[in-house]
Amino acid sequence: MRILVIGSGGREHALVWKLAASPRVTQIYCAPGNPGIAALAECVSIDASDIAALRQFALERQIDLTVVGPELPLMQGLADEFAAYGLKVFGPKQAAARIEGSKAFAKALMQKYNIPTAKFAVFEDIAAAMDCIRRWGAPVVVKADGLAAGKGVVVAQTVAEALDAVQTIMRDRAFGAAGNRVVIEEYMEGEEASVLAFTDGYTVVPMVAAQDHKRACDGDHGPNTGGMGAYAPAPVVTAAVRERVVREILQPVVDALRQEGCLYQGCLYAGLMITADGPKVVEFNARFGDPETQAVLPLLASDLVMIMEACVDGRLHEIDIAWADGAAVCVVAAAGGYPGPYRKGDVISGLAAAEAAGALIFHAGTAISDGKLVTSGGRVLGVTACAETIATAVDKAYRAINNINFANIHYRRDIAQRALTKARD
Structure with missing residues (x-):
C-alpha cells in the first residue's frame, strides 16, 4: 500500500511511525513532513492546506490511503475533494468536520441530541456577550467559535478576566475570523480527559483514554498551549466512565451527525470533563489530538492501517482492536x-x-x-x-x-x- 500522511508535527510523526510498522505498507509519503518523519517516509514539499496540489500528488502516485493529521485541511474539504476523484481518506468530510470548526455548531448539536455538556450561549455582538458574563458571573469560560490552534479558550476566574477575553477575541481579533462569534460557557468542576475514537460513521471504538496538559507551566499555571505533554491510560476514565462516554457521548454524536446528513469517518476526539455528575463534553476535535496521539498510538497493538481501512470502508464492526498493557x-x-x-x-x-x-x-x-x-x-x-x-x-x-x-x-x-x-x- 502507498500511504500519504498530511501534516508536519509530532502527531504526524507518531502516525507515520505507527503506519510504517504495518507489513502491508510499501511506501509512505508525508506532506510536508519534518526531519524526524524523513527517516520513515518520503517528505513532499506541499503545504497541508494546498488541497489541489495534494490531490494531484495522490493521483499521480496512486495513493491507496490518505491520512489527514491537522484540522485545517479537513475544514477546507480535503476529504470531499479526494472522494470526488476516487481517493480514500481517513478523516471526515467538511460538513462533519464542523464538529471542530465551529464550537457553536458543536454546542447546538449537543443541545439538540441531549449530549451532556456545559450550559452555553453564542454571541456575535460584543456588548451582548459582556452582558451575559455579568449575569452569569465567574468563573466562566470564553471561547472563540472557530479554529484558534488550541489557544482560543480562556477559563476566566473573574468577571474582569472574562470581559477582557471577549475584547481580545472579538475586538482585537487575536484569532482572526475565529473570533467572529464567541461561545460563553458555564465553568465545569472536575478532571479533564481525552477519549479518541475510531469510527466509520456507525460503529464507534474508543482508544485508550489520555490526559493532556494544556498550561505552559508546572502546576497548571501559565497560558494555554497546544499541549505540553500527555499520558495514557488516564485513571480518571475508569471502566464505568469509559462505558458512559461511549453510550452517552461518542455513539450519540456520531449518530447525530449521520442523522444530520454528515457521515463521520475517521478519528473523533472528545475532550471531556469528568464531573461529579459524570462525563461532559468540553470540545470535539475532528482528528487525532496532539500530543495525546504520541501517548496513545504506542499502546496500540493492532495494525493501524487495517483499522483505518475499516473506518473508510464502513466495516469497523468486523475487526477487533487490541491494546498493549502498561x-x-x-x-x-x-x-x-x-x-x-x-x-x-x-x-x-x-x-x-x-x-x-x-x-x-x-x-x-x-x-x-x-x-x-x-x-x-x-x-x-x-x-x-x-x-x-x-x-x-x-x-x-x-x-x-x-x-x-x-x-x-x-x-x-x-x-x-x-x-x-x-x-x-
Whole structure:
C-alpha cells in the first residue's frame, strides 16, 4: 500500500511511525513532513492546506490511503475533494468536520441530541456577550467559535478576566475570523480527559483514554498551549466512565451527525470533563489530538492501517482492536517563550542519548539548517516513554529528555502527576 500522511508535527510523526510498522505498507509519503518523519517516509514539499496540489500528488502516485493529521485541511474539504476523484481518506468530510470548526455548531448539536455538556450561549455582538458574563458571573469560560490552534479558550476566574477575553477575541481579533462569534460557557468542576475514537460513521471504538496538559507551566499555571505533554491510560476514565462516554457521548454524536446528513469517518476526539455528575463534553476535535496521539498510538497493538481501512470502508464492526498493557507518557520539549514569541534556529543535541535511554522521539517543530537539526516551532519535540506503569514511564521519559538540549529549552516537570497522586492514594 502507498500511504500519504498530511501534516508536519509530532502527531504526524507518531502516525507515520505507527503506519510504517504495518507489513502491508510499501511506501509512505508525508506532506510536508519534518526531519524526524524523513527517516520513515518520503517528505513532499506541499503545504497541508494546498488541497489541489495534494490531490494531484495522490493521483499521480496512486495513493491507496490518505491520512489527514491537522484540522485545517479537513475544514477546507480535503476529504470531499479526494472522494470526488476516487481517493480514500481517513478523516471526515467538511460538513462533519464542523464538529471542530465551529464550537457553536458543536454546542447546538449537543443541545439538540441531549449530549451532556456545559450550559452555553453564542454571541456575535460584543456588548451582548459582556452582558451575559455579568449575569452569569465567574468563573466562566470564553471561547472563540472557530479554529484558534488550541489557544482560543480562556477559563476566566473573574468577571474582569472574562470581559477582557471577549475584547481580545472579538475586538482585537487575536484569532482572526475565529473570533467572529464567541461561545460563553458555564465553568465545569472536575478532571479533564481525552477519549479518541475510531469510527466509520456507525460503529464507534474508543482508544485508550489520555490526559493532556494544556498550561505552559508546572502546576497548571501559565497560558494555554497546544499541549505540553500527555499520558495514557488516564485513571480518571475508569471502566464505568469509559462505558458512559461511549453510550452517552461518542455513539450519540456520531449518530447525530449521520442523522444530520454528515457521515463521520475517521478519528473523533472528545475532550471531556469528568464531573461529579459524570462525563461532559468540553470540545470535539475532528482528528487525532496532539500530543495525546504520541501517548496513545504506542499502546496500540493492532495494525493501524487495517483499522483505518475499516473506518473508510464502513466495516469497523468486523475487526477487533487490541491494546498493549502498561502506560505511555509524552513530555513536550518547547522553545522558551512558547506559546508567546519564541526563537527559531537553535541547534538541538542529545537525541541519540535520549533514544538510547529508551524513549521514542517525535519531531514537532524541527528543521535542518546547514546540515544541523534546529528548532523551527514552539513545540519542538515530544519525548515518549512506555513502561509497565505510569510511574515507571514518567521516570523513563524524564531520564530521556534530560539528555536533550537547545537554547532556552522548556518543558513541564509534572506530566502525569494527577495519575501518580491517584496511585499513591
